[in-house]
Amino acid sequence: MPSRIYPVSTINSYIHDVVTRDELLADVWIEGEITKIYVPRSGHIYFTLCEGNASIDAVMWKAAAARQRFVPGQGESVVIHGQADYYQVQGRLQIQADVFEHLGQGLLSLEFERLHQRLEAEGLFEENRKRPLPAFPRRIGVVTSSTGAVWHDIQTVARRRYPLVELVLIPSAVQGNRAPEEIAAAIHQAEELGDLDALIVGRGGGSPEDLAPFNSEIVARAVFSSRVPVVSAVGHETDVSICDMVADVRAATPSAAAELLLPDAAVLVDHLHHRRRQLMSTLNTTLGDHDSAIEGLERRILLQSPAHQIARHRVALELLANRAKASTAATLERGRLRISSEAAMLDALSPNRVLKRGFVIVQEAETGHAVRSTKSLPPGGGVIARFHDGRASGTLNRVDEANQENEAGTIDYDR
Structure with a gap:
C-alpha cells in the first residue's frame, strides 16, 4: 500500500x-x-x-x-x-x-x-503631463558617467552659451547590469538636492545592448516620478528609448540637451541692447510729452496769474481810455462845428446884420413891440427907432401909407 x-x-x-x-x-x-x-x-x-x-x-x-x-x-x-x-x-x-x-x-x-x-x-507617455523647461535655469543636474564624454560636452556647451548656470554631476553607470538601478537612484538623489531647475539624463551612442538600461522599467518610473523637469539625451539622434518617451523633453544628443536648456548669452545680450534702445526711445518720447505738458501748464498758469491779469486789464483799460479820449475829442469837435455852424446861421439871421444894411426897427415906445405896419401907429404916439449902432426915440407926427405894392410907407416923428 x-x-x-x-x-x-x-x-x-x-x-x-x-x-x-x-x-x-x-x-x-x-x-x-x-x-x-x-x-x-x-x-x-x-x-x-x-x-x-x-x-x-x-x-x-x-x-x-x-x-x-x-x-x-x-x-x-x-x-x-x-x-x-x-x-x-x-x-x-x-x-x-x-x-x-x-x-x-x-x-x-x-x-x-x-x-x-x-x-x-x-499613461506614462501622455503629452499633457509633460512640463515646460525653465527659461533661465540657475542649477542643472546631470545624470551620466563621470568618465564619459557626455559630462565634458555638456560643460563645454554651458561655458559657451550660458556661463551663469551651475552644473551638478550625479554620477552613475550608464551600461551593464548595475546601470538601471544606479540611474534610477541618481535620479532620486537629484530630487533630494531640492534646488535643481532641470535634470539631464543621458549617455553617448552605443549598441542596443549598451542603451538597454534606458529602456528599463525602473529608469522609466524614476523619470516619471521626478519632481524636476527631465531632458532625456540617450545615444544618437536615431536612437529612441523608453526614457526619451517618458521624459518631459527628448534631445537628440547630450550636447543638444544642454542647448535646449541653456539660453544663448550672446542672443540675450543682443536682446537686452535692443530692449534698452526701445526703453530709451520710449523714455525720451515720454519725457518730451511731459515737457510739452509742463510748458503748456506753465503758460496756463502764467495766463491765469494776478500779474498777467492786471497787465491784461491795464492794456484793456488803456485801450478803453484812448477810445474814450478819441470819442470825447470827436464829440467836442462835432459840437464845436455844430455851434459854429449854428452861430453862423444865427449871425446870418441876426437883426443887426439887417440893420447894418441901412434898415431900422421901429418899436412902440410904451410896449416895445415892433411896428410891422404903418396902420398900427396912430399919429402922436411915441416910437423908438433902433439902428445897428444905437437907437432914437420920439413922437410920431405923420404916417404916409404906400400907394403901390412896391412902395414903402413913411413916418415922420420928432426926437
Whole structure:
C-alpha cells in the first residue's frame, strides 16, 4: 500500500503553486505557430501555440489585447510574452500572454515592445503631463558617467552659451547590469538636492545592448516620478528609448540637451541692447510729452496769474481810455462845428446884420413891440427907432401909407 494518497484538488493546488512560483515561467518568451484562435465578445483571445508535436494553450485578457498592434491569425508564427498559470478546475496548464510579436525580432526588441505597451497603457507617455523647461535655469543636474564624454560636452556647451548656470554631476553607470538601478537612484538623489531647475539624463551612442538600461522599467518610473523637469539625451539622434518617451523633453544628443536648456548669452545680450534702445526711445518720447505738458501748464498758469491779469486789464483799460479820449475829442469837435455852424446861421439871421444894411426897427415906445405896419401907429404916439449902432426915440407926427405894392410907407416923428 502507498504511504499516502492525495486527492486531485491537492495535487492540482500543488502544481499551481509550483508553476506560479517558478521564476522562469513567471516571465517567459515563447515562439510557435498559432493553430487555433478564438476571440469571443468579451474581448479575450484564446489560442493554441504549437511547435512540431508540442502545443500549449494560451489566453490574452481583454486589457492586454487592447494594447496589441496586431492580432495574429491561424497559421501565423509569432512570439508571445507571458507567464505560466495552472487552471486547477480542469487541471490544465496555460500561458497568460500580454504581448504578440512577429517571429524574427530579437529579445531586446521584444522586451522594449512589451514595456512600451504597458507603460503607454498606464499613461506614462501622455503629452499633457509633460512640463515646460525653465527659461533661465540657475542649477542643472546631470545624470551620466563621470568618465564619459557626455559630462565634458555638456560643460563645454554651458561655458559657451550660458556661463551663469551651475552644473551638478550625479554620477552613475550608464551600461551593464548595475546601470538601471544606479540611474534610477541618481535620479532620486537629484530630487533630494531640492534646488535643481532641470535634470539631464543621458549617455553617448552605443549598441542596443549598451542603451538597454534606458529602456528599463525602473529608469522609466524614476523619470516619471521626478519632481524636476527631465531632458532625456540617450545615444544618437536615431536612437529612441523608453526614457526619451517618458521624459518631459527628448534631445537628440547630450550636447543638444544642454542647448535646449541653456539660453544663448550672446542672443540675450543682443536682446537686452535692443530692449534698452526701445526703453530709451520710449523714455525720451515720454519725457518730451511731459515737457510739452509742463510748458503748456506753465503758460496756463502764467495766463491765469494776478500779474498777467492786471497787465491784461491795464492794456484793456488803456485801450478803453484812448477810445474814450478819441470819442470825447470827436464829440467836442462835432459840437464845436455844430455851434459854429449854428452861430453862423444865427449871425446870418441876426437883426443887426439887417440893420447894418441901412434898415431900422421901429418899436412902440410904451410896449416895445415892433411896428410891422404903418396902420398900427396912430399919429402922436411915441416910437423908438433902433439902428445897428444905437437907437432914437420920439413922437410920431405923420404916417404916409404906400400907394403901390412896391412902395414903402413913411413916418415922420420928432426926437
